[in-house]
Amino acid sequence: MSNLITRRRLFWSVTVVLLAVGGIAAAKMMQPPPADLDLSLGKPTDQGLYTASVEPGLSPITVGTMHGWVVQISTRDGKPVDHARIAIDGGMPQHGHGLPTEPEVSADLGDGRYQVEGMKFNMPGWWVVNLLVDGPAGPDTVTFNLVL
Amino acid sequence: MRTSTVIVSALVVGSAASAYWTPTKPQPWSEEETRLVLSLGLASLPPLPADPSNAVADDPDAAALGKALFFDTRLSANGKVSCGTCHLPERQFQDDLPRAKGVGDTARRTMPIAGTSYSPWLFWDGRKDSQWSQALGPLESAVEHGTDRAHIAHLIEAHYAEQYVALFGPFPTLDRVPDHASPNGLGAALDNWLVLDEAQTEAVNRVFANVGKAIAAYERTVTPQPSRFDAYVDHLAAGEDTSGLLSDQEEDGLRLFVGKGECTKCHNGPLLTDNFFHNTGVAAVPGLPDDVGRSVAVDQVLADPFNCLGPYSDAEPGDCAELKYLGKAGHEMIRAYKPPSLRGVAGRPPYMHAGQIATLGEVLVHYNTAPDAPDGHSELAPLNLNSTELAALEAFLGALDPIAKEDQP
Numbered sequence: 081m082s083n084l085i086t087r088r089r090l091f092w093s094v095t096v097v098l099l100a101v102g103g104i105a106a107a108k109m110m111q112p113p114p115a116d117l118d119l120s121l122g123k124p125t126d127q128g129l130y131t132a133s134v135e136p137g138l139s140p141i142t143v144g145t146m147h148g149w150v151v152q153i154s155t156r157d158g159k160p161v162d163h164a165r166i167a168i169d170g171g172m173p174q175h176g177h178g179l180p181t182e183p184e185v186s187a188d189l190g191d192g193r194y195q196v197e198g199m200k201f202n203m204p205g206w207w208v209v210n211l212l213v214d215g216p217a218g219p220d221t222v223t224f225n226l227v228l
Numbered sequence: 229m230r231t232s233t234v235i236v237s238a239l240v241v242g243s244a245a246s247a248y249w250t251p252t253k254p255q256p257w258s259e260e261e262t263r264l265v266l267s268l269g270l271a272s273l274p275p276l277p278a279d280p281s282n283a284v285a286d287d288p289d290a291a292a293l294g295k296a297l298f299f300d301t302r303l304s305a306n307g308k309v310s311c312g313t314c315h316l317p318e319r320q321f322q323d324d325l326p327r328a329k330g331v332g333d334t335a336r337r338t339m340p341i342a343g344t345s346y347s348p349w350l351f352w353d354g355r356k357d358s359q360w361s362q363a364l365g366p367l368e369s370a371v372e373h374g375t376d377r378a379h380i381a382h383l384i385e386a387h388y389a390e391q392y393v394a395l396f397g398p399f400p401t402l403d404r405v406p407d408h409a410s411p412n413g414l415g416a417a418l419d420n421w422l423v424l425d426e427a428q429t430e431a432v433n434r435v436f437a438n439v440g441k442a443i444a445a446y447e448r449t450v451t452p453q454p455s456r457f458d459a460y461v462d463h464l465a466a467g468e469d470t471s472g473l474l475s476d477q478e479e480d481g482l483r484l485f486v487g488k489g490e491c492t493k494c495h496n497g498p499l500l501t502d503n504f505f506h507n508t509g510v511a512a513v514p515g516l517p518d519d520v521g522r523s524v525a526v527d528q529v530l531a532d533p534f535n536c537l538g539p540y541s542d543a544e545p546g547d548c549a550e551l552k553y554l555g556k557a558g559h560e561m562i563r564a565y566k567p568p569s570l571r572g573v574a575g576r577p578p579y580m581h582a583g584q585i586a587t588l589g590e591v592l593v594h595y596n597t598a599p600d601a602p603d604g605h606s607e608l609a610p611l612n613l614n615s616t617e618l619a620a621l622e623a624f625l626g627a628l629d630p631i632a633k634e635d636q637p
Contacts, residue, residue: 143267144497146348146549175493177560177607180504181553198553202502203493204264 113206117225125220132222143228149196160192164215170208204228264486269461273498281536281543282360282441293391294446305331305374314338320572326583332371335516337583341450343499343569348550352565352581355525357551359444361534368412376410376417381435396438400431437540452571453630481624494567505564509599509606510580522564562604574626592618
C-alpha cells in the first residue's frame with residue numbers, strides 16, 4: 081500500500097516536473113515577460129532597510145546604447161544615504177545570461193545620489209537590474225525590471 | 229467604467245494601428261511586431277558615431293591616404309597582399325572563402341566592413357576596440373600581411389611622407405631603426421625590437437598607429453546600403469501601402485525573424501547585430517588550432533597598447549566606456565563570437581567564423597536543431613520550425629541584399 085502511494089507520488093512528481101520543464105521551454109521560446117511585472121523605478125529594498133530609485137540617463141532606453149544611471153538611496157523615512165557601497169549586476173531571466181558590461185558606481189554625487197556608468201542592454205525583452213546596497217543600516221538588495 | 233476604458237483603449241490602439249496598417253490588405257503585424265520591424269530598418273541607424281580615439285577619423289585627406297594604403301600590396305612580406313586582397317570592395321569587402329588567405333592560411337572567415345564603424349568590438353572575437361586598432365592586427369599577422377611595424381614605418385616614410393606629414397605633423401626620425409622590427413615578430417624582427425631605445429619604439433609605434441587611423445578613416449566611408457527590406461520598413465513607418473515590396477513568403481520570413489525564429493535576440497537593431505558575443509554551437513574545424521573565441525580576447529584587448537585607453541589613442545579616458553566597463557570573460561564567453569550584420573548575408577557564403585557552413589539554408593538548419601557546442605555552452609535551443617518556415621526565413625534574408633546602386637531611388 082505504502083509502496084503504491086510512493087509510486088503514485090513519484091508518478092505525479094515526474095509529471096509535474098515534466099510539465100514545469102515544458103512550461104519553461106515554452107516561455108523561453110516565446111519570450112513573454114510576466115504580465116504583472118513591476119516596472120517601477122523606485123521601491124523599498126528587499127529587507128526594507130532603504131528606499132532605492134533609479135534614473136536611466138537614456139529615455140527611452142534603446143538596445144545596444146552605452147549609458148549611465150543615477151541611483152538614489154534613502155532611509156525608509158526619506159533621508160538621503162551617503163557613502164553607501166553599491167554593486168550592480170543584471171541579466172535576462174528568460175535567457176539565463178547577464179549584462180554584456182560590468183557597470184560600476186563612478187561618482188558619489190552627494191545627497192544619497194550615485195552615478196553609475198557602463199549600463200548597456202544588447203537584446204530586446206525583459207531585463208532585470210540588481211543593486212546590492214551596503215549602507216549604515218547594513219546590506220540589502222533590490223531588483224528593477226525593464227522591458228526593451 | 230471598465231468597459232469604457234476597454235473601448236477607449238481599443239480605439240487608441242486601432243487609430244495607432246491605422247497609422248501603420250494599410251486598408252487594402254489585411255496587415256498581420258501586432259504592435260510589438262511593428263515596433264521590432266521598424267527598429268531593424270536603416271532609417272533607425274543613427275549618424276556615424278564619432279571615434280574620439282582617432283583624431284583623423286572624419287578627415288577626407290586621411291580617408292584618401294587610408295584608401296591608398298588599403299590597396300597597397302607593398303605592405304606585406306611578399307609584396308602581394310593588401311587589405312583589399314581579402315576585403316574585396318565589389319564583394320561586400322569579403323572574399324567568399326571559408327578562411328582568408330594572406331601570405332599564408334588563416335583560421336578565420338574574412339568579415340565584411342560596412343557598418344563596423346558602429347561596433348565597439350572588432351574581429352570575430354572582439355580583441356580590438358576600434359577600426360584603427362583592428363587594421364594593425366593583420367599587418368603583423370604571420371599568415372595575413374606577414375610584415376612588421378618597422379617595415380611599415382619605413383614604407384610610409386619612403387612613399388607617403390607628404391600625405392602623412394600633412395595629417396599627422398613632422399615625421400619622426402627612424403634613424404638606426406632596422407628594416408624589420410616588432411614585438412610580435414619572430415626571429416630577427418623580435419630581436420631587433422628588443423634592442424630599440426624608447427624614442428625609437430615610440431616613433432615606430434606612432435607611425436604604425438597613424439597608418440591604422442588613416443585606414444579607419446577610409447573604412448568609415450564604407451556604409452550599409454539600403455535593401456528592399458528597408459523600403460518595406462519606410463512604407464510601414466509612413467503608413468503607406470507595403471504591397472509588392474516584399475513577397476508573401478519574405479513577409480512570412482520577417483514575421484518569423486522577429487518572432488518564433490528568435491533571430492532578434494542577437495541580430496537586432498538596423499545593422500542586425502547586437503555587437504556582442506555568443507556561443508551558438510558552431511562546430512570546430514578539424515585540423516585548426518583550438519579556438520575559444522571571446523574568452524581569450526578580453527585579456528588581449530585590455531592589454532593592447534593600441535586600445536582606447538592606450539598612449540596612441542586620441543581619446544580622453546571618459547570616452548572609453550566600452551573598454552572600461554567591458555564584461556569580463558566567463559564560461560559563457562568560451563567559443564563566443566560576434567554576430568555579423570545580416571545586411572547582404574545571402575550574397576556572401578560560406579558562413580560562420582571559420583566558414584564552417586556552406587549555405588544559408590544549412591545555417592538555418594543549424595539554428596533550428598541547436599547542436600551542442602564543441603566547447604563551452606551553446607545559447608541555442610531547438611526552434612522546431614518546419615520546412616516552409618525555414619524557406620520563408622531564407623527568403624526574407626535575401627531581401628536584406630543591398631539594392632544595386634543603379635536601382636536605388
